[in-house]
């Protein structure tokens with residue numbers, strides 16, 4: 001039976017890409033609001049309560065307000081914002097790490113942040129298997145395309161084309177740190193150093209490791225093998241056996257819902273670099289939302305994804 005879906009924030013950066021992935025899918029019918037009513041609370045409340053599935057593509061405050069408008073017990077929610085990532089009663093929508101069954105059965109699913117998707121994908125399996133310590137002071141460097149900041153950051157980068165690199169999050173305490181800590185299974189919050197480059201989409205998330213200084217760790221081949229085993233059944237996550245000399249993000253990157261993981265290591269085993277490459281708007285946002293929607297609707301998880 002066709003399920004109805006309401007994307008609240010449908011004309012924003014994430015909402016538009018979810019709409020593209022759902023276009024032409026006969027399993028779903030979209031509830032849409034006209035431009036002059038898309039921020040009208042009465043119209044939104046009606047759509048939020050009429051839909052089988054709601055996907056929130058809104059700023060955090062608006063996402064919280066939208067959830068409060070749902071007054072029935074049947075509407076199921078996927079929230080792309082960071083409002084509910086570590087909240088009670090919400091399932092973290094990272095099926096490969098949390099479990100497909102948990103996502104399939106959940107009433108309230110919070111999509112992971114784009115950076116945490118790379119960070120957690122790299123660390124959670126290794127820490128669970130005891131190949132890396134949970135109580136290590138981890139660091140995460142990352143660069144993102146400017147669409148990661150939604151319409152506001154897209155506007156800024158398109159207006160000021162002279163910006164070559166934007167370091168930010170310099171006050172520390174980025175909003176992604178709580179979910180990175182919790183779902184990677186860390187005892188301490190990582191130092192998170194994000195940056196933006198003048199490309200529309202795409203991101204590289206990196207965890208450098210002083211393996212030789214850790215109380216316990218595995219050789220880099222062991223880390224790679226563990227990740228390869230963990231994601232062996234995933235049609236979305238690829239653990240690369242090769243170690244290329246460079247990883248490039250291109251301004252012309254096409255939408256992708258894939259997540260590519262690499263493990264690089266020093267010959268003497270003293271240091272390693274774990275690297276995730278993804279599309280912030282793909283597995284980092286819209287692709288993940290559609291994957292979660294598929295699972296919640298009992299459909300193949302990759303239906304409609306760009307792989």
Ligand SMILES: NC(=O)C1=CN([C@@H]2O[C@H](COP(=O)(O)OP(=O)(O)OC[C@H]3O[C@@H](n4cnc5c(N)ncnc54)[C@H](OP(=O)(O)O)[C@@H]3O)[C@@H](O)[C@H]2O)C=CC1
Pocket residue numbers: 008009010011012013014015038039040056057058059060062080081082112113114147148149150151152280281284285
């Ligand atoms: N961009 C990305 O790569 C990622 C984004 N996210 C998260 O997804 C959410 C959406 O982000 P993104 O699409 O980038 O943001 P955008 O700013 O591009 O889009 C947000 C949309 O929400 C609309 N909106 C704001 N307030 C309301 C309201 N009260 N009622 C109805 N609509 C409203 C905006 O309207 P208007 O058009 O008028 O401004 C806009 O269309 C955010 O929480 C973001 O943090 C998560 C992962 C990655």
Ligand SMILES: CC(=O)N[C@@H](CCC(=O)OP(=O)(O)O)C(=O)O
Pocket residue numbers: 080081082112113114115144145146147148149150153176194195196
């Ligand atoms: C480049 C850029 O600005 N990125 C955003 C994160 C994008 C994302 O993952 O969205 P959530 O806010 O829903 O977590 C930031 O750092 O705030």
